[in-house]
Amino acid sequence: xxxxxxxxxxxxxxxxxxxxxxxxxxxxxxxxxxxxxxxxxxxxxxxxxxxxxxxxxxxxxxxxxxxxxxxxxxxxxxxxxxxxxxxxxxxxxxxxxxxxxxxxxxxxxxxxxxxxxxxxxxxxxxxxxxxxxxxxxxxxxxxxxxxxxxxxxxxxxxxxxxxxxxxxxxxxxxxxxxxxxxxxxxxxxxxxxxxxxxxxxxxxxxxxxxxxxxxxxxxxxxxxxxxxxxxxxxxxxxxxxxxxxxxxxxxxxxxxxxxxxxxxxxxxxxxxxxxxxxxxxxxxxxxxxxxxxxxxxxxxxxxxxxxxxxxxxxxxxxxxxxxxxxxxxxxxxxxxxxxxxxxxxxxxxxxxxxxxxxxxxxxxxxxxxxxxxxxxxxxxxxxxxxxxxxxxxxxxxxxxxxxxxxxxxxxxxxxxxxxxxxxxxxxxxxxxxxxxx
RNA sequence: CGGGGCAUGGCGCAGUCUGGUAGCGCAUCUGGUUUGGGACCAGAGGGUCGCAAGUUCGAAUCUUGCUGCCCCGACCA
Numbered sequence: 347x348x349x350x351x352x353x354x355x356x357x358x359x360x361x362x363x364x365x366x367x368x369x370x371x372x373x374x375x376x377x378x379x380x381x382x383x384x385x386x387x388x389x390x391x392x393x394x395x396x397x398x399x400x401x402x403x404x405x406x407x408x409x410x411x412x413x414x415x416x417x418x419x420x421x422x423x424x425x426x427x428x429x430x431x432x433x434x435x436x437x438x439x440x441x442x443x444x445x446x447x448x449x450x451x452x453x454x455x456x457x458x459x460x461x462x463x464x465x466x467x468x469x470x471x472x473x474x475x476x477x478x479x480x481x482x483x484x485x486x487x488x489x490x491x492x493x494x495x496x497x498x499x500x501x502x503x504x505x506x507x508x509x510x511x512x513x514x515x516x517x518x519x520x521x522x523x524x525x526x527x528x529x530x531x532x533x534x535x536x537x538x539x540x541x542x543x544x545x546x547x548x549x550x551x552x553x554x555x556x557x558x559x560x561x562x563x564x565x566x567x568x569x570x571x572x573x574x575x576x577x578x579x580x581x582x583x584x585x586x587x588x589x590x591x592x593x594x595x596x597x598x599x600x601x602x603x604x605x606x607x608x609x610x611x612x613x614x615x616x617x618x619x620x621x622x623x624x625x626x627x628x629x630x631x632x633x634x635x636x637x638x639x640x641x642x643x644x645x646x647x648x649x650x651x652x653x654x655x656x657x658x659x660x661x662x663x664x665x666x667x668x669x670x671x672x673x674x675x676x677x678x679x680x681x682x683x684x685x686x687x688x689x690x691x692x693x694x695x696x697x698x699x700x701x702x703x704x705x706x707x708x709x710x711x712x713x714x715x716x717x718x719x720x721x722x723x724x725x726x727x728x729x730x731x732x733x734x735x736x737x738x739x740x741x742x743x744x745x746x747x748x749x750x751x752x753x754x755x756x757x758x759x760x761x762x763x764x765x766x767x768x769x770x771x772x773x774x775x776x777x778x779x780x781x782x783x
Numbered sequence: 784c785g786g787g788g789c790a791u792g793g794c795g796c797a798g799u800c801u802g803g804u805a806g807c808g809c810a811u812c813u814g815g816u817u818u819g820g821g822a823c824c825a826g827a828g829g830g831u832c833g834c835a836a837g838u839u840c841g842a843a844u845c846u847u848g849c850u851g852c853c854c855c856g857a858c859c860a
Contacts, residue, residue, distance in 0.1 A: 665860040
């Protein structure tokens with residue numbers, strides 16, 4: 347993409363409404379614009395990041411055997427009355443009436459709807475287990491939205507729902523999502539730690555929050571330091587196999603949010619030099635809630651004995667839009683964002699130091715074409731701004747690599763390559779320019 | 784919802800106390816000089832000062848009401 351043809355509104359000054367760094371950088375780097383409290387538009391650059399994250403989430407859900415679908419944002423109130431949550435959920439749920447005066451709601455979550463779909467079509471234990479997910483915009487009318495997309499009212503969420511015959515099977519489903527989450531966050535360049543968590547209004551008795559440590563995190567967390575660098579299963583892991591050893595490894599050491607924190611247990615189980623207490627950002631949350639919805643909604647199957655039994659369910663959420671902010675919180679410096687490779691909106695930033703000079707123009711064009719042909723996405727700064735301004739922009743938007751081409755270097759037959767994360771710079775022969783990718 | 788704050792061009796701000804021609808920096812546009820780490824000179828465009836009512840000869844400025852946004856708290860992916 348040529349910057350001269352792009353929509354990338356960069357801000358030099360920090361908008362005063364932005365308090366935390368990720369919010370400031372998202373506004374400054376032209377990723378988002380606010381449209382009202384807790385509701386944001388995603389500009390082209392931000393949208394690309396959101397898409398990249400979405401794709402990684404999707405790939406790992408698919409790998410774990412979950413099936414993607416898409417449910418509507420608007421739901422009928424009737425289903426929620428059936429589960430009893432229409433009254434329980436409170437003012438956080440946005441309620442709407444249609445022209446016929448029927449009660450609708452903008453979905454804050456989808457347990458009811460998916461259970462309704464499932465119960466209508468599945469009647470046999472032979473059709474279990476199943477795990478269905480979608481990646482969809484949710485609305486929760488937060489009392490106080492804040493910190494940009496970190497706590498917006500409208501947010502993009504991946505939510506998966508598992509259905510099993512027995513509690514034991516359901517725990518296997520839970521474990522599959524547990525491992526999928528470890529892999530997902532790892533691929534996103536994050537060190538997420540699963541922590542024992544409260545189940546909240548969704549209910550149930552088995553739940554973990556996936557937390558990344560960050561000073562600006564909203565919750566206080568406590569954990570064993572060794573959890574930070576535990577190894578992550580690679581892509582060869584068999585999701586049909588028993589995953590409980592992996593889960594056991596990750597849940598074997600103390601980790602809890604402040605709600606679940608037990609100071610005495612913490613001190614008993616964790617040596618003093620391994621005790622970590624820190625702020626954390628919740629980026630995922632998984633629940634097993636048994637028959638909490640299948641019973642009131644009468645979602646049953648016939649078991650091997652021909653008896654009708656309610657299915658055992660769990661739900662599994664990842665805050666996709668929040669992840670954009672969380673990644674920035676975890677990866678930035680004083681000059682701007684540093685995108686992990688897998689989520690970066692473009693692989694390479696190409697800086698033409700002297701637009702209009704035929705040699706630099708040609709060298710840039712050649713690299714631009716080669717890189718794209720080789721499958722890399724390139725943001726080509728072909729504007730006639732000054733070098734300093736271009737470098738500042740590139741650093742702010744945080745692409746992993748920058749290729750800098752100017753007449754001076756070309757005279758000696760080289761270009762400069764800069765790695766954003768390390769600020770490492772090297773000169774590369776013009777002839778080898780395609781090898782740097 | 785309780786407490787605190789803010790609202791003046793795209794962004795950041797001054798002006799409000801003490802009413803009298805709406806300003807500054809950045810950004811944008813034009814021309815020129817420049818060009819290897821946020822250039823310089825000259826010029827230009829862009830704001831019914833959040834909305835409404837009131838006081839006044841006259842309101843960004845004073846009064847009242849409203850709306851929006853931000854921060855702290857309770858609540859939450």
